[in-house]
Amino acid sequence: MRIEEVPAPSAPGPLQAIVSPLWSGICGTDIKEYTGHGTSDYAARHPLTGYEGRPLILGHEFSARVEEIGAEIENVKVGDEVAVYPLLHCGKCEACLRGEYQNCRIKAWNGLSSPWGGFGEKVLVEHYQLTPLNGIPASTGALIEPAAVALNAAQKAGVSAGDTVFIAGAGAIGVLSLLAARALGAAQVHVFELNPKRAALVGKFGGTVIPADAASDIPGYLRNITGGLGVDVAIDAAGKPAANATALESVKPGGTLAVPAVHLEAVTFDIRRITRADLTMVGSVGYTRHAWDATVAMVRSGAYPIDGVATAKIPLTEIVARGFEVLSQPSDELKVLVQVNE
Numbered sequence: 001m002r003i004e005e006v007p008a009p010s011a012p013g014p015l016q017a018i019v020s021p022l023w024s025g026i027c028g029t030d031i032k033e034y035t036g037h038g039t040s041d042y043a044a045r046h047p048l049t050g051y052e053g054r055p056l057i058l059g060h061e062f063s064a065r066v067e068e069i070g071a072e073i074e075n076v077k078v079g080d081e082v083a084v085y086p087l088l089h090c091g092k093c094e095a096c097l098r099g100e101y102q103n104c105r106i107k108a109w110n111g112l113s114s115p116w117g118g119f120g121e122k123v124l125v126e127h128y129q130l131t132p133l134n135g136i137p138a139s140t141g142a143l144i145e146p147a148a149v150a151l152n153a154a155q156k157a158g159v160s161a162g163d164t165v166f167i168a169g170a171g172a173i174g175v176l177s178l179l180a181a182r183a184l185g186a187a188q189v190h191v192f193e194l195n196p197k198r199a200a201l202v203g204k205f206g207g208t209v210i211p212a213d214a215a216s217d218i219p220g221y222l223r224n225i226t227g228g229l230g231v232d233v234a235i236d237a238a239g240k241p242a243a244n245a246t247a248l249e250s251v252k253p254g255g256t257l258a259v260p261a262v263h264l265e266a267v268t269f270d271i272r273r274i275t276r277a278d279l280t281m282v283g284s285v286g287y288t289r290h291a292w293d294a295t296v297a298m299v300r301s302g303a304y305p306i307d308g309v310a311t312a313k314i315p316l317t318e319i320v321a322r323g324f325e326v327l328s329q330p331s332d333e334l335k336v337l338v339q340v341n342e
């Protein structure tokens, strides 16, 4: 990873804009790219964005200032601060026509499969990517993207008023899932996290940390405190086989397990548990446009208070030493935000 000069984007088309990133979050996906477990290396030109493989400008979680707009842009003006919706899509395929841009046949992401990323000084964006912040601080704006991932998963899991929820893992997506579940009305959110510093943050975000001495039988612990039932919803935000098995065992009959975590390897489980306990298991990748817009609205209203998830804010010059290097090791940080432009 290095910082180098690249040509600036050319003038925006009528429905495009050039923005300068303000704050940009480092994601687990970025760390996978950094440590060589990434998936962004395209052999051929990406059909939507023209991205042709490395070098790659990382960064898909970012806020930005609008610098230049095309003639037909109406939703923002130069100088406005925006959150960038980083999910590029064709707008024509069957998934796009249903508004499920995360399932677009040729979707692409800024910072992973496009020439432009949030850790660069300038980004060329399409009109639909410009989400005005309208008073949301720019540093919070960089958290909208992972917050939308978590809200999408919690919504897809059907978290509703009064529910008891179990979350495996208190990394950024785990804590955001906790906040999302609370925002959707969950009465109790129990979180298990091995790292004691992260576990200590759970209470601050409105969750209950599962004590370390319950670690050997978390499903038993959760059944104990739910009258023998188990939880309404479990969310696997850890991405480890053991955590997934624990989450599956913790759900009550008729309940739901959501898996927003991206596992590094295949997980084996007993399918009979799904049938016999009448369970629903849902995957969740990215977010629907609705979940993105709902995230912005709920952050603005205060219902989804995500600010505290940024546990470190660093300048661009320290992105490797205090960002990627730290996060490549077991770390106490939830989300590290990088200030790209002032």
Ligand SMILES: [Zn+2]
Binding pocket: 027, 028, 029, 060, 061, 145, 146
């Ligand atoms: Zn991310």
Ligand SMILES: [Zn+2]
Binding pocket: 089, 090, 091, 092, 093, 094, 095, 096, 103, 104, 105, 106, 107
């Ligand atoms: Zn499409």
